[in-house]
Amino acid sequence: MSVLSQPHFHNEEAAIARLEAIVWPEGPYCPKCGGFDRITPVKGGRLGLRRCGPCKREFTVTVGTIFERSHVKLHIWFQAAHLMASSKKGISAHQLHRTLKVTYKTAWFMEHRLREAMRDGHFKVMGGEGKTVEIDETYVGGKEANKHKGKRNKKNIGGMGKEPVFALVERGGKVRSPHVANVSAKTLGPILREQLDEATSVMSDDGGARVGRMFATHQTVNHSIGEYVRGEVHTNTIEGYFSILKRGITGTYHHVSPQHLKRYLAEFDFRYNERMALGVTDEARTVKALRGIIGKRLTYRDSSPGTG
Numbered sequence: 001m002s003v004l005s006q007p008h009f010h011n012e013e014a015a016i017a018r019l020e021a022i023v024w025p026e027g028p029y030c031p032k033c034g035g036f037d038r039i040t041p042v043k044g045g046r047l048g049l050r051r052c053g054p055c056k057r058e059f060t061v062t063v064g065t066i067f068e069r070s071h072v073k074l075h076i077w078f079q080a081a082h083l084m085a086s087s088k089k090g091i092s093a094h095q096l097h098r099t100l101k102v103t104y105k106t107a108w109f110m111e112h113r114l115r116e117a118m119r120d121g122h123f124k125v126m127g128g129e130g131k132t133v134e135i136d137e138t139y140v141g142g143k144e145a146n147k148h149k150g151k152r153n154k155k156n157i158g159g160m161g162k163e164p165v166f167a168l169v170e171r172g173g174k175v176r177s178p179h180v181a182n183v184s185a186k187t188l189g190p191i192l193r194e195q196l197d198e199a200t201s202v203m204s205d206d207g208g209a210r211v212g213r214m215f216a217t218h219q220t221v222n223h224s225i226g227e228y229v230r231g232e233v234h235t236n237t238i239e240g241y242f243s244i245l246k247r248g249i250t251g252t253y254h255h256v257s258p259q260h261l262k263r264y265l266a267e268f269d270f271r272y273n274e275r276m277a278l279g280v281t282d283e284a285r286t287v288k289a290l291r292g293i294i295g296k297r298l299t300y301r302d303s304s305p306g307t308g
């Protein structure tokens with residue numbers, strides 16, 4: 001039986017009950033006074049409406065979440081979250097629009113809201129004693145390569161108009177891939193200092209040598225002379241990650257504008273960090289994305305359709 005046949009993907013009442021279980025693991029609480037006591041369903045009220053006895057406030061589980069003012073039914077949101085959380089290469093707004101039978105504009109907006117929910121808001125230093133972190137840079141998106149030579153952006157020769165992405169991947173652990181302005185040591189140095197524990201064993205290719213230096217245990221493989229693996233020294237983990245990222249961005253999303261790139265990166269980082277190999281099921285990943293929605297808001301002003 002397909003996961004999608006579960007009731008909360010099709011029935012609004014079941015979807016509300018499911019979201020309540022996710023948002024209120026200890027039972028409903030009042031968003032106004034914070035109380036748990038004497039909260040009762042409102043008879044004849046809209047689905048999921050409750051009233052707080054002590055302060056009389058009426059509310060539903062979507063209060064304070066991005067679902068609150070959305071005209072899209074909650075069970076459709078569940079489908080969208082599931083499709084995004086379980087598609088390795090992502091799902092385009094066109095595909096979502098056709099699958100969910102919502103307008104393209106709505107699909108686009110839902111995807112960006114979900115990406116925002118997938119963004120990890122809890123900063124934690126990566127690596128540490130006995131941990132290995134691979135670092136590397138890549139270029140994604142951009143249509144510059146297709147343009148006539150004379151019309152290409154000259155400032156962006158290396159990446160041909162593509163956007164630079166720097167990434168840190170802990171072996172057996174998580175990835176973090178910030179969108180960076182450029183890949184100079186001046187830009188990448190502070191990122192490494194801030195995000196990596198200094199006891200970390202750092203691996204890069206020869207390109208990363210200039211920034212990895214600050215770590216005592218930094219080792220490189222020299223790709224320029226055809227060296228890819230020297231015992232434990234390699235960057236295969238991060239190359240594997242970049243290959244998923246690039247196939248997804250190129251194959252699924254075709255064009256991603258620089259303005260929105262960080263959200264797409266958050267989406268790919270999220271799926272990698274909550275991957276099956278770490279014991280996270282599609283179901284658990286979907287729940288985690290939905291949980292991330294709570295309290296995070298995104299308005300039309302922050303993102304407008306049609307710009308990637």
Ligand SMILES: [Zn+2]
Nearest residue numbers: 030033052055
């Ligand atoms: Zn109350």
